Every structure is written in structure tokens, then in C-alpha cells.
Amino acid sequence: MTVVLPDGSELDVPAGATVEDVAFEIGPGLGRDTVAGKIDGELVEKQATVHDGARIEIVTDQSDEYLTVLRHSAAHVFAQALQRLHPEATLTIGPPTDEGFYYDVTGVDLDEEDLAAIEDEMDDIIAADYDIEREVRSREEAKEIYADNEYKRQILDDEADEEEVTFYVQDGWRDLCQGPHVESTGEIGAVTLLNISSSYWRGDEDNDTLTRVNGTAFASEADLEDFLERREEAKERDHRKIGREMDLFSIPDHSPGAAHYHPNGMRIRRELEEYIRTKNDELGYEEVWTPELNKAELWKPTGHYDAFKEQGEMFAWEQDETEYGLKPMNCANHAHIFADSQHSYRDLPLRFSEFGTVYRNEQSGELSGLLRVRGLTQDDGHAFVRPDQIEEEIRQTLSVIEDIYSQFGLEIIYKLETKGDNSVGSDEIWEQATDALRGALESEGLEYDLEAGEAAFYGPKIGLDARDAIGREWTIGTVQADFNIPQRLDLTYVGEDNEEHHPVMIHRALLGSFERFMGVMIEHFKGNFPLWLAPTQVRVLPVSDDTLGYAHRVKNALDDAGLRVEVEDRDWTVGRKIRQAHDDRLPYMVIVGGDEEEVGTVSVRDRFENEASGVELDAFVDHLVDERDEKRTEPDFVDAE
RNA sequence: GCCGGAGUAGCUCAGCUGGCAGAGCGAUUCCUUCGUAAGGAAUAGGUCGAGGGUUCAAAUCCCUCCUCCGGCUCCA
Numbered sequence: 001m002t003v004v005l006p007d008g009s010e011l012d013v014p015a016g017a018t019v020e021d022v023a024f025e026i027g028p029g030l031g032r033d034t035v036a037g038k039i040d041g042e043l044v045e046k047q048a049t050v051h052d053g054a055r056i057e058i059v060t061d062q063s064d065e066y067l068t069v070l071r072h073s074a075a076h077v078f079a080q081a082l083q084r085l086h087p088e089a090t091l092t093i094g095p096p097t098d099e100g101f102y103y104d105v106t107g108v109d110l111d112e113e114d115l116a117a118i119e120d121e122m123d124d125i126i127a128a129d130y131d132i133e134r135e136v137r138s139r140e141e142a143k144e145i146y147a148d149n150e151y152k153r154q155i156l157d158d159e160a161d162e163e164e165v166t167f168y169v170q171d172g173w174r175d176l177c178q179g180p181h182v183e184s185t186g187e188i189g190a191v192t193l194l195n196i197s198s199s200y201w202r203g204d205e206d207n208d209t210l211t212r213v214n215g216t217a218f219a220s221e222a223d224l225e226d227f228l229e230r231r232e233e234a235k236e237r238d239h240r241k242i243g244r245e246m247d248l249f250s251i252p253d254h255s256p257g258a259a260h261y262h263p264n265g266m267r268i269r270r271e272l273e274e275y276i277r278t279k280n281d282e283l284g285y286e287e288v289w290t291p292e293l294n295k296a297e298l299w300k301p302t303g304h305y306d307a308f309k310e311q312g313e314m315f316a317w318e319q320d321e322t323e324y325g326l327k328p329m330n331c332a333n334h335a336h337i338f339a340d341s342q343h344s345y346r347d348l349p350l351r352f353s354e355f356g357t358v359y360r361n362e363q364s365g366e367l368s369g370l371l372r373v374r375g376l377t378q379d380d381g382h383a384f385v386r387p388d389q390i391e392e393e394i395r396q397t398l399s400v401i402e403d404i405y406s407q408f409g410l411e412i413i414y415k416l417e418t419k420g421d422n423s424v425g426s427d428e429i430w431e432q433a434t435d436a437l438r439g440a441l442e443s444e445g446l447e448y449d450l451e452a453g454e455a456a457f458y459g460p461k462i463g464l465d466a467r468d469a470i471g472r473e474w475t476i477g478t479v480q481a482d483f484n485i486p487q488r489l490d491l492t493y494v495g496e497d498n499e500e501h502h503p504v505m506i507h508r509a510l511l512g513s514f515e516r517f518m519g520v521m522i523e524h525f526k527g528n529f530p531l532w533l534a535p536t537q538v539r540v541l542p543v544s545d546d547t548l549g550y551a552h553r554v555k556n557a558l559d560d561a562g563l564r565v566e567v568e569d570r571d572w573t574v575g576r577k578i579r580q581a582h583d584d585r586l587p588y589m590v591i592v593g594g595d596e597e598e599v600g601t602v603s604v605r606d607r608f609e610n611e612a613s614g615v616e617l618d619a620f621v622d623h624l625v626d627e628r629d630e631k632r633t634e635p636d637f638v639d640a641e
Numbered sequence: 642g643c644c645g646g647a648g649u650a651g652c653u654c655a656g657c658u659g660g661c662a663g664a665g666c667g668a669u670u671c672c673u674u675c676g677u678a679a680g681g682a683a684u685a686g687g688u689c690g691a692g693g694g695u696u697c698a699a700a701u702c703c704c705u706c707c708u709c710c711g712g713c714u715c716c717a
Binding site for chain 1: 642643644645646652673674675676677678679680690707708709710711712713714715716717
């Protein structure tokens with residue numbers, strides 16, 4: 001039979017050949033170095049047999065995947081160390097992850113002090129350099145081994161069609177495992193345990209609660225140190241830290257999950273709002289406003305009541321014998337505006353936008369700075385379209401969102417999320433809606449991840465995710481196709497055929513919410529906002545109080561151009577004023593002293609420490625206006641000089 | 642909501658084997674009027690997250706709650 005190698009070439013191998021056999025066919029050196037392999041992209045142990053036509057990659061200690069293999073072995077070392085110290089611990093699963101590994105265990109209470117002892121034990125196991133050996137046993141034998149471990153038995157039951165299963169054994173300790181692993185524990189150069197948390201068996205909160213220990217491992221101590229250093233550096237990007245330093249926002253203890261925008265933060269938000277207004281205008285949206293407070297009955301026919309209230313995610317209460325609630329989404333109100341008048345097919349698409357403030361009772365453990373809050377304002381919008389307009393509407397929206405994100409230089413992960421368990425509407429409708437989203441993604445040439453079962457309750461969703469400083473993904477923009485709510489509310493337009501038809505609702509948010517987007521922006525720019533977004537764009541620093549008057553005249557000239565400018569009038573040395581302006585992340589500072597006042601010029605310094613002296617004020621103002629209006633990302637006046 | 646960690650001055654943090662609440666930065670006042678990343682001095686500033694308990698005595702030990710951080714689940 002034939003297998004395909006990464007370079008596209010084909011290799012004939014005997015039937016029943018393993019990955020390792022393939023490696024030896026390629027060359028004896030490679031054969032000896034083989035740690036594991038990939039069959040059709042999936043990481044497998046080197047003993048795995050290949051099938052005809054398989055795409056084969058050989059994993060050695062030089063491969064990117066080697067770290068994954070190493071970390072899987074580190075998870076085993078952790079589990080062995082844990083059971084040496086706590087024989088009562090029951091093991092469940094312990095896979096490698098992108099950043100390291102975890103092991104979910106139960107039957108043992110752990111806190112951080114235990115971790116240090118376990119790490120010491122792990123170091124001993126690594127130092128002993130035990131061989132890691134593969135062991136094949138029958139499924140029945142395995143079930144006997146795990147007579148008192150229901151979790152491992154469940155895993156074995158999932159493999160019901162397999163006669164034999166594999167264990168990996170080191171120093172007489174064994175774990176049910178498909179591999180692959182490194183040859184011996186000594187190959188793990190450096191390991192550390194990072195935290196303890198709880199998790200759910202098979203990720204389902206209805207199942208048992210387990211204890212998860214997260215850790216990571218590297219081939220060398222130096223690599224681990226780099227990793228820990230990068231983590232420390234990421235903290236410097238944290239929007240909560242920068243938000244405090246720049247006085248952008250606060251989330252006081254009395255308002256969990258509800259951000260208070262300070263003047264500096266509100267300056268940024270206003271710029272974002274105005275930017276989105278122009279985009280909504282371009283897309284043909286009419287701005288509306290709808291109330292936060294409504295009777296709960298508003299959300300019963302749409303399905304929101306069931307989806308949010310029943311999950312405890314909606315703020316609702318009884319008042320004067322009537323149930324009221326705060327809106328968790330804007331769709332129902334927008335649908336009401338649509339329903340309030342008659343529409344002809346000629347009127348469609350009809351588009352409403354709103355900076356709609358919604359409230360959701362997110363679980364307390366989920367709140368995270370501006371990235372996950374309970375009160376948020378979405379740059380929401382709903383387009384009511386005819387079936388023949390769906391795909392074009394989605395494509396056009398996606399195209400604008402792409403423009404916006406590239407404006408900011410944001411890297412985006414596209415996701416297509418499909419029908420989940422608690423959805424409303426028929427499968428046919430969902431398929432139609434999902435096809436429309438997929439078609440738009442593909443016609444825009446966008447790569448996306450398919451996330452099955454993750455959609456909104458009323459329709460499938462394209463999610464646009466950004467990463468935060470520590471690598472977590474957060475959905476910002478979204479485009480959703482909804483055939484359900486228009487039917488449920490009996491929204492209609494009169495067609496060319498003089499019959500009533502249901503429109504389709506396209507739900508979309510370009511930035512997502514101002515809260516989350518601001519959080520992402522702060523971390524993306526590390527607080528060094530482009531001129532157009534910077535809370536203060538220019539600070540004028542008089543060399544001494546003697547030039548305070550001239551400093552104010554310079555400020556007035558910048559004010560007149562609509563720039564956000566302030567004068568540093570504190571009784572400080574110039575060096576101190578410059579230091580402070582850098583700490584405050586000012587894009588530009590202007591330094592004026594007797595020399596400048598005499599000839600009517602200024603000295604300019606930007607956040608990169610670039611300097612220009614003898615600058616004509618008009619030229620500087622003209623440049624700033626252009627830089628702002630073109631939304632350029634970095635200050636470039638001094639470069640341009 | 643669950644597991645682990647944390648909450649002391651505006652900020653960052655020390656003190657926590659129980660015995661008079663501390664530092665640096667910032668703020669205020671005074672001196673200094675300064676040319677490209679911190680001038681000097683003095684002063685003010687705290688219900689030690691909240692409530693309860695143990696004790697002669699609690700920031701420190703115990704309990705309950707609140708909030709935050711990391712992870713799980715969930716999501717814009």
C-alpha cells in the first residue's frame with residue numbers, strides 16, 4: 001500500500017506497517033529518532049498502524065509536536081507523583097494542551113502547598129529517568145485494573161469496539177493511555193505546576209466535580225524560564241492594570257460586572273461610537289433607541305425568556321404584580337419597531353442599529369475586567385431582509401467588519417457556530433441559515449473554525465474572536481442569521497405577489513460590546529492608543545513657568561483644530577514633565593521655552609522619543625489633523641519631518 | 642455557581658510564630674524656575690474588605706459573607 005509524506009511524495013509500505021516502519025523506510029536515522037507520528041494530521045504513537053493513502057508525518061525531538069508529547073508524559077509524571085504522595089487520588093484524564101498539560105483527579109483535596117511537594121516528587125521521578133514503556137492489554141483486563149475507578153471504566157466503555165487497549169508504564173506505575181510518550185521520564189527537562197481548579201467530568205456541569213491541576217513542561221530549564229517571563233510580560237498588557245494607570249475606567253465592588261467609564265475612558269468610547277456610527281451609516285442602518293426596562297412578557301414569544309430567565313441569566317423581578325426585566329438582548333425591541341408599521345418588499349432590507357445597553361446575570365466566577373461584564377453596551381443592529389437578500393447582506397456586513405479590524409491591526413479568529421441543544425425552530429430552517437453564513441464566509445475567502453452546537457438559541461452565528469494578553473479568546477463581533485424570531489413574532493412584509501411573507505433577521509454587532517472591545521483595544525495597543533483614540537493627544541510642557549503663557553497659546557491653537565490637548569502646569573523640572581508624559585502614554589508632547597517663544601515655534605517629542613525642534617506650529621497642527629482623520633496607528637510626525 | 646489564591650494609605654507592597662499600623666511612589670504646602678525619562682524639604686493620609694467569634698489583647702487565629710485574580714462551565 002501507499003502512504004503520502006509531507007512533501008507530497010508517495011511511499012510504498014507493506015500492509016500493517018506502523019509509523020515507525022514508515023520512518024525506517026524513509027531512512028534508518030529517522031527511524032531511530034522517531035518519537036511519534038501524525039496520521040492524517042492526528043498525533044499518534046509510533047506503533048500506530050497506517051492505512052492505505054494515509055498522510056504521514058514523523059515526529060522527532062526536533063518537531064513542533066515533540067513538546068506536546070513531552071507534556072503528555074509530564075502529565076503522567078504528575079499523576080505518578082500525586083499517587084505516591086496521595087495513594088487515595090483517583091485519576092481521570094490528563095491530556096497535553098497548547099500551553100502545557102492538566103490532570104483531572106478526584107478523591108483528594110489539594111491546595112497550593114501540596115503542589116510544591118508534588119513538584120519535588122516529580123523532579124525525583126524525572127531525575128530517576130525511568131523508561132516509559134508501552135503495554136498492550138485486553139479491554140477486559142483493563143476493566144479489572146480499574147475496578148475501583150469508574151472514570152477510567154467509562155473511558156474503556158467508549159472504546160467498546162477495541163479488543164485491546166494500551167497502557168504506558170514507568171517504574172511499575174501505569175496509566176491507561178493512547179500515547180504517544182517520550183522514551184523516559186528524564187527527557188522532561190523542566191516542569192512546573194501552575195494552579196489548581198475544579199472542572200467537570202467530560203466538561204458537563206451536570207457531571208461530577210473534579211480537581212484539575214494545570215502545569216507545563218519544557219525540554220529545558222531555559223525554555224521554562226522564557227515561558228514564565230512571557231507570562232510576567234503579559235501582565236504588563238493587562239487592561240485592568242493599564243485601565244487604572246491611565247484612569248480609563250473602574251469596576252467598584254458595589255457594581256460587580258458593571259464598568260464605570262472615567263473621563264479618559266469615555267473619550268475613547270466616544271471615538272469608537274462615532275466611528276461605528278459612520279460605518280452603520282455606510283451600511284444603511286437607521287439608528288434607534290429602545291428601553292432597558294420592559295415587561296418580561298416581551299421576551300416570552302421570542303424565546304429569550306426561556307433562554308435567559310430560566311437559566312438565571314436575566315435580571316427580572318415582580319413589581320406591582322407584574323414581572324419586569326432588564327433586556328438581555330435588543331432583538332425583541334427592534335422586532336417591535338419593525339412590527340409597528342407595514343412593510344413592502346421594496347422597503348427591504350430595513351436596518352436598525354442601536355448602542356443598546358443590556359444586562360445579563362453572568363456567573364460570578366466568570367466576570368473578568370471589561371472582557372466579561374454583566375452590563376454591556378453592544379453596537380447592535382438588525383437587518384430585516386427578504387430571503388433573496390440574506391447572503392449579500394451577511395457578506396457586506398462581514399466585509400465592513402474586516403475593514404474595521406484591519407484598521408486596528410487586530411488578528412481575528414473566525415468561527416461558525418451551529419445549532420445547539422436548547423435551540424428553537426426546525427432543522428430545515430437552521431440548515432438554511434447556516435448555509436447562508438457559510439456561503440458568506442466562503443465568498444469572502446475567510447478561513448473559519450466550525451464550532452458545533454455553540455450557536456445562539458434562535459440561529460447560527462459567525463463569531464469573530466480576538467485574543468487577550470494571556471491568550472484567551474473572546475468573541476467580539478458577530479453576525480447571525482435568524483429565521484425563527486420573525487416567525488415567532490409573525491413579522492411580515494408584503495411581497496411582490498401581494499402575499500404576506502416573513503422577513504429574515506440578520507443580527508450583528510461590529511465591535512461586539514464597547515466594554516469588551518475597549519478591553520481588547522487596551523491590551524492590543526498596550527495603552528499606546530493611536531492618535532485618534534488617545535484620551536489626551538498632546539501635552540504642552542513649558543520649560544519653566546516663564547513660558548506658561550506661550551504654552552497656553554500653543555494649546556489654544558491645537559484646541560482650535562479639535563485636538564485633545566492639555567498644558568502641564570505643575571512646578572516640575574522639564575525632565576520630570578517628560579517622564580510623566582511618557583508614563584501617561586501621550587502620543588505627542590510639545591516642549592516650549594524661551595527659544596521657541598521668541599520665534600513662535602515648538603519642539604515636538606513623540607512616544608518613541610523621536611524629537612524635532614524649531615517646528616512651525618501650523619505644520620504640526622496640519623499633520624496631527626491628518627494623522628487623526630486617517631486614523632493612523634502610530635505617531636509619525638517626526639518621521640515625516 | 643464550582644476549586645485554588647488574594648483583599649493593609651490614591652497606587653505598588655511589607656507587617657500576619659497575636660502586643661503602639663509601615664515603606665516607596667503619588668497628594669498637599671513651602672523652597673526651587675529648571676531645555677528632553679524622577680530637584681529639595683515638610684505635612685497630611687488607614688474602621689487593615691464587611692460582620693461575628695476566641696483572647697487581657699486580633700491586620701495577625703476561627704466562622705460567615707462581599708469583591709477581585711487564575712481555571713472549569715458559560716458568553717458580547
